[in-house]
Amino acid sequence: MEKDLRVALLGGGTIGRLVLEHARGDAMPGIQFVGVAGRGPASSAKRLAHEFGLTYAADRAALIALRPQVIVEAASHDAVREHLVALLEAGMGVVVLSAGALADDALRYAAEAASRRTGALFYVPSGGIGGLDALRTACLAGVDQVSIQVAKPPAAWKGIAYVEARGFRLDGLRAPVTLFEGPAREGVPHFPQNVNIAAVLALAGIGWERTRLRVVADPDLKLNTHTIRVEGRSGRFTVVLENVPAPENPKTSWLACYSAIAALKALRSTVRFGT
Numbered sequence: 001m002e003k004d005l006r007v008a009l010l011g012g013g014t015i016g017r018l019v020l021e022h023a024r025g026d027a028m029p030g031i032q033f034v035g036v037a038g039r040g041p042a043s044s045a046k047r048l049a050h051e052f053g054l055t056y057a058a059d060r061a062a063l064i065a066l067r068p069q070v071i072v073e074a075a076s077h078d079a080v081r082e083h084l085v086a087l088l089e090a091g092m093g094v095v096v097l098s099a100g101a102l103a104d105d106a107l108r109y110a111a112e113a114a115s116r117r118t119g120a121l122f123y124v125p126s127g128g129i130g131g132l133d134a135l136r137t138a139c140l141a142g143v144d145q146v147s148i149q150v151a152k153p154p155a156a157w158k159g160i161a162y163v164e165a166r167g168f169r170l171d172g173l174r175a176p177v178t179l180f181e182g183p184a185r186e187g188v189p190h191f192p193q194n195v196n197i198a199a200v201l202a203l204a205g206i207g208w209e210r211t212r213l214r215v216v217a218d219p220d221l222k223l224n225t226h227t228i229r230v231e232g233r234s235g236r237f238t239v240v241l242e243n244v245p246a247p248e249n250p251k252t253s254w255l256a257c258y259s260a261i262a263a264l265k266a267l268r269s270t271v272r273f274g275t
Helices: 014-024 044-051 060-065 077-089 099-103 105-118 132-141 161-165 184-190 196-204 254-268
Strands: 005-010 031-037 055-057 070-073 093-096 143-152 177-183 211-217 224-232 235-243 249-253
Touching: 005 014, 005 044, 005 254, 014 031, 014 044, 014 070, 014 249, 014 254, 031 044, 031 060, 044 055, 055 060, 060 077, 070 077, 070 254, 077 093, 077 099, 077 105, 093 099, 093 254, 099 105, 099 184, 099 196, 132 143, 132 196, 132 224, 132 235, 143 196, 161 177, 177 184, 184 196, 184 211, 196 211, 235 254, 249 254
Parallel strands: 005 031, 005 070, 031 055, 070 093, 143 211
Antiparallel strands: 143 224, 177 211, 224 235
């Protein structure tokens, strides 16, 4: 019988909880969760590990000692910067959900090099968007333009330093307000919890500088709405996704949470549909 895939979580937030709840319900056969990693004794990851009867790893050494084959990063840009390359160097696959950290070319190149050297998986799933299969295919023919508009209710943009520093007033907003418009390279780091999807789009497509990002606070929205437009030699297409915000975190779409589960299931499957 094929052995279960040993998986650990890095981070104790909404995504980690959803993944473990599905595993508890036996919806992820062939996957064995061996622990949850966080930072220090007061981390939310420690509470999550205790709740699900898993080992808590308070640092990278303890995480590596659990011998996971794959680590699902569901923590933060800082966690990616701190741990990604070292984990790949240790021969452990990493599923990166905080993809915005990869706007740092040096970090991404180092991670790619480590993955090639050790053969460890370096996987950035789709998150809260779709159309990446069509985008990758279109890029083979040649793509001229890629843009994404990320529009969410005002509450999703609260507590963000970039928004506060520019004096945007989100309370009582009566009309849509553009918080940022420009290259994904410039915009993604300003919204570390909200626009990781734009990072995935840039990585899968024509790059950070040529991928255009528009960030909007819209008081009329109830759903996180992402509009992707692609134009090139093979044609053009538009993808619009209206995602339910995660109940515990309006900055994150529920679909992005489920993307982590889909990524793990894909690792166990020998059957593939789509590009």
